[in-house]
Amino acid sequence: MGGDDRAFLEATLPYLDVVWQVARHAAGDGLDPEDLVQETYLRAYAAFGAYRGENTRAWLAAICLNAARSEARRRRRRPWEVPAAALLDALPLARAGGGEAAPDVADVVIAGLDAQAVSRCLALLPEPQRVAIVLVDVAGYTARETAEALGCPRGTVLARVHRGRRRLAQLLADAGVAHGRP
Amino acid sequence: MDGHDRDHRLLAGFLAGDLDPAAARRWDEHLLACERCWRAVREDRAGRHAAQLLRQPAPPGLADRVGFAVEMAARPDARSSRRARPGRAVRWQQLAGGAALAVGLAVTLLLVLLAGGRESGSMPAAVVAVARYAQAVPPPARDQHPHPGGPAAPVEVGRPVTVTAGGQRIVMRTWRLGSIEAVVAVSGQPFPMPAGGQGASGGGMAWSAQLGKLGLYCLNGRTSELVAAPVPAAELAALATRLPPA
Numbered sequence: 001m002g003g004d005d006r007a008f009l010e011a012t013l014p015y016l017d018v019v020w021q022v023a024r025h026a027a028g029d030g031l032d033p034e035d036l037v038q039e040t041y042l043r044a045y046a047a048f049g050a051y052r053g054e055n056t057r058a059w060l061a062a063i064c065l066n067a068a069r070s071e072a073r074r075r076r077r078r079p080w081e082v083p084a085a086a087l088l089d090a091l092p093l094a095r096a097g098g099g100e101a102a103p104d105v106a107d108v109v110i111a112g113l114d115a116q117a118v119s120r121c122l123a124l125l126p127e128p129q130r131v132a133i134v135l136v137d138v139a140g141y142t143a144r145e146t147a148e149a150l151g152c153p154r155g156t157v158l159a160r161v162h163r164g165r166r167r168l169a170q171l172l173a174d175a176g177v178a179h180g181r182p
Numbered sequence: 183m184d185g186h187d188r189d190h191r192l193l194a195g196f197l198a199g200d201l202d203p204a205a206a207r208r209w210d211e212h213l214l215a216c217e218r219c220w221r222a223v224r225e226d227r228a229g230r231h232a233a234q235l236l237r238q239p240a241p242p243g244l245a246d247r248v249g250f251a252v253e254m255a256a257r258p259d260a261r262s263s264r265r266a267r268p269g270r271a272v273r274w275q276q277l278a279g280g281a282a283l284a285v286g287l288a289v290t291l292l293l294v295l296l297a298g299g300r301e302s303g304s305m306p307a308a309v310v311a312v313a314r315y316a317q318a319v320p321p322p323a324r325d326q327h328p329h330p331g332g333p334a335a336p337v338e339v340g341r342p343v344t345v346t347a348g349g350q351r352i353v354m355r356t357w358r359l360g361s362i363e364a365v366v367a368v369s370g371q372p373f374p375m376p377a378g379g380q381g382a383s384g385g386g387m388a389w390s391a392q393l394g395k396l397g398l399y400c401l402n403g404r405t406s407e408l409v410a411a412p413v414p415a416a417e418l419a420a421l422a423t424r425l426p427p428a
Contacts, residue, residue, distance in 0.1 A: 005256035009248075009249055020239075021238070034244055038248055041252055042252065042255050118232045118233065137230050159191050162226055165228075165229025166222060168229040172228075
């Protein structure tokens with residue numbers, strides 16, 4: 001292995017796990033997340049000579065998202081799109097019982113969490129909120145890093161994350177409750 | 183920005199710990215009295231908790247795959263050629279899957295592979311990837327795993343490595359057979375025969391080639407298999423029969 005590729009891998013491989021989190025949720029149907037990770041690293045390697053940034057994590061996230069969008073455009077399909085019917089099929093049955101009063105959204109969500117249902121509900125969020133949640137809550141980026149990766153103010157990231165989390169909780173709760181009704 | 187948006191941003195700032203102590207205290211007090219905002223806080227936490235469920239460690243072998251792909255890209259000849267995009271392999275597989283139903287595919291494939299399918303003046307990227315990987319495998323120590331009384335059973339060494347080269351997705355495993363370590367590469371697409379290769383027995387779409395000390399033996403089919411080991415190519419067909427099926 002030559003010097004530049006070794007230097008590149010030493011600088012970027014420690015972030016493989018976070019890139020993987022982003023890729024898993026950024027890869028559209030038919031695109032293997034592992035292929036997207038590889039493509040991300042190849043694009044990053046091609047640009048590494050000119051890279052002067054200070055935050056490699058944020059840089060890799062931006063490349064991964066761009067690669068996913070390029071691929072989605074190529075396939076003429078919106079990324080992360082999941083039909084609503086698939087969501088309903090996948091949601092867990094809500095617990096039976098309950099009185100007239102609507103249950104608290106937060107309680108319903110926390111009690112019946114299922115990673116597959118969460119993933120499908122996440123896919124229903126508007127893209128800006130979805131991307132912000134994936135970067136901050138799933139991949140563990142800070143709001144500042146996310147802002148750098150997305151090229152928007154940090155306050156915008158916080159607002160998107162907040163709205164997205166609330167919407168995610170409501171989607172999970174609403175669909176779960178609807179399924180559980182007699 | 184309307185009042186609703188401002189409230190959202192302030193609450194998001196409060197939850198992120200952005201507010202100064204006095205403003206944060208005012209929010210704390212507000213939350214005690216305002217059911218709507220308290221619900222928003224609880225939903226925020228529930229959504230965050232749900233999203234965090236989606237964390238999953240990277241699969242084992244992904245770092246090896248990325249490292250190998252970067253090493254391949256670092257080769258001087260790779261820099262000058264356009265890299266394959268990730269979706270290309272999938273698109274090819276879809277096309278190949280449909281085409282497999284058509285009568286005469288085998289004949290077509292045979293013609294492509296054995297006559298016009300080779301890249302003139304250069305090795306096919308998929309074959310280069312396998313050959314370079316095999317060349318990077320260190321030879322086993324001489325006294326390792328003696329096998330008196332018969333041929334050694336194959337032992338897998340390390341973990342499988344997956345790469346995409348020339349738009350072709352390839353899974354490579356390394357097997358130790360006595361004093362030989364052989365790389366077995368499996369792909370859903372055929373491995374094109376390199377210049378200098380020749381058709382071999384073992385099937386209508388088999389070929390073998392010699393790259394210095396490295397022998398290559400390929401059996402193309404629905405699942406294609408390329409064996410690479412530091413032995414004469416003529417011996418690889420027999421060696422391949424001792425390896426576990428792909």
